[in-house]
Amino acid sequence: MLKLANKIIRRIVRAPLEQILKTPQKVAVRRAMPGSWCATRLPSLNRQVISTFNEIEAIATETQSLGEKPLWEGFSQVKNYPTNTTTGRTSNQVRTSSDVGRFYAWATIDKKPNLIVEFGTAFGVSGMYWLAGIEANGSGHLLTFEPNHAWADIAKSxxxxxxxxxxxxxxxxxxxxxxxxQFPAKIDMAFIDAIHTSEFVFAQLDLVERRCAPGAIIILDDITFSDDMRACWKAVSQRTRYAAVAEIGGRSGLIELAQ
Known part of the structure; x- marks a missing residue:
């Protein structure tokens, strides 16, 4: 069966870099060691997109039409969470934007990771972009985690x-x-998009880093979610052990581990 990703990739691999991304916002490299991936690749990503990922966005539109789905009950146990945890969410309220999603696909194509780890999956929009890159490479695997079973079922589909x-x-x-x-490879790319508090993010980042390959890329989503998350990202971005630190679209923070 011809996968949607194959149609996407035939466009991407023949297109120049400026045709891969649709990003009106810039990737801001805050600090990068000479020779790091961020230093040699990310500055060139400040381009407008010409091509699109229509197939993925069509699926995302279908998912949005399903309406609001209940939030994972675990959020009610998080102290001082800055948003309402009793109401549900629609796909559009929690999804990765299309421009940032295209960046994830391009980064996957460029880095050729053996293993990508993502949590949480939500409704699967960011995961589809990671998989588009994996399909382009013809190798690699996405491990994704979602505790909300209702959301996970939609994401899997x-x-x-x-x-x-x-x-x-x-x-x-x-x-x-x-x-x-179950996977012999270490983590080459990771996407941390679960509970957006510094208490959880610091602990999750530590768990991920200890399982990463040298030079791995780790992305923290929603770094401007709250004052707490802004402070968390500021502290993370000031760690001198990282090879590079960048911000994607003013919403996500990217760190590159040293080789």
Missing amino acids: NLCRISDKFTLTKGTFEDNLAVLD
Whole structure:
């Protein structure tokens, strides 16, 4: 069966870099060691997009039409969470934007990771973009974690429409670290998009870093979600052990581990 990703990739691999991304906002490199991936690649990404990922966005539109779905009950146990945890969310309220999603696909094509780890999956929009890059490379695997079973079921259906190179676990990353043991490769790219508080993010970042390959890319989503998350990102971005630090679209923070 011809996968949607194959149609996407035929356009991408023949297009110059400026045709891959649709980003009216810039990738801002805050600090980068000479020779790092961020120093040699990211500054060239400040371009307008000409091509689009229509297939993925069509699936995202279908998912949005499903309406609001209940939030994971675990959020109610988080102290002082800055947003309402009793109401549900629609896909558009939690999804990765199309321009940032295209960046994720391009980064995957450029870095050629063996293993990408993502949590949480939500409705699978960001995962579809990661998988588009994996399909372009013809190798690699996405491990994605989502504790909300209702969301995970929708996400799995969406991801399957792009690729079968993924494993979706219904549960938190922290409670399912054993899943990583099934894969010999270390983490090459990671996307931390779960509970947006510094208490959780610092702990999750530590768990991920200890399982990463040298030179791995780790992205923290929603770094401007609250004052707490702004302070968290500021502290993370000032760690001198990282090879590079960048910000994507004013919403996500990217760190590159040293080789």
